[in-house]
Amino acid sequence: MIKRVFTQVFAVVGAILEKDGKVLLVRENKTSARGLWNQPAGWPDVGEDLIASVRREVKEETGFDFQPTGLVGVYSLVKGPDARVEATRHAVKLIFRGTFGGQALASNEEIQEVKWFAPEEIYAMDSSTLRDLDIKQEVKDYFAGKNYPLEIIRHTLSK
Numbered sequence: 001m002i003k004r005v006f007t008q009v010f011a012v013v014g015a016i017l018e019k020d021g022k023v024l025l026v027r028e029n030k031t032s033a034r035g036l037w038n039q040p041a042g043w044p045d046v047g048e049d050l051i052a053s054v055r056r057e058v059k060e061e062t063g064f065d066f067q068p069t070g071l072v073g074v075y076s077l078v079k080g081p082d083a084r085v086e087a088t089r090h091a092v093k094l095i096f097r098g099t100f101g102g103q104a105l106a107s108n109e110e111i112q113e114v115k116w117f118a119p120e121e122i123y124a125m126d127s128s129t130l131r132d133l134d135i136k137q138e139v140k141d142y143f144a145g146k147n148y149p150l151e152i153i154r155h156t157l158s159k
Contacts (some may be wrong), residue, residue: 013042
C-alpha cells in the first residue's frame, strides 16, 4: 500500500495564454527544471480555490493579470521515478484558457525568461527543452477549441 501524504495538493493549475496565434511559455529557473520551457503553472496552496490559484500562478510567473474563462482540459501526467522523493511523480493538471492584460515580466527568481512561441515550435520541442511533453497536447487541445465551463469546478471548505 502506498503511504499518502495529506499536506500537499497533488494537482497543478496552468494556463495557455495566446496572442496572435502564439503561446506564452516561461523558462524555468528552479533547480529541478532549470532552463526548460513550461506554460505558466504551479501547485495550488492547500485550501486555495483553483481559479484563484491559476490567477496567482500566472501573475507570479508572467506579470499578467489572468482571468480564466474556461478549462482546456484535465491531464494526468505520470513522470518516472524521482530519487529525491523516492517515488513516481503523478500530477493531475487543470489547464485554463482566459483573457489577460498588464505588463509582462522579463524574469524573476522563478523564471529566467518569458517568450511567445508558434504552436509548431512547441510541437518540435523535446524533453531537453520542454518541461512536460503533455504541453504539446494541451496546446493542440487549446487550438482545437476545447473549452469546458468553469462551473464544472467546485471548491468546498469542509470543517
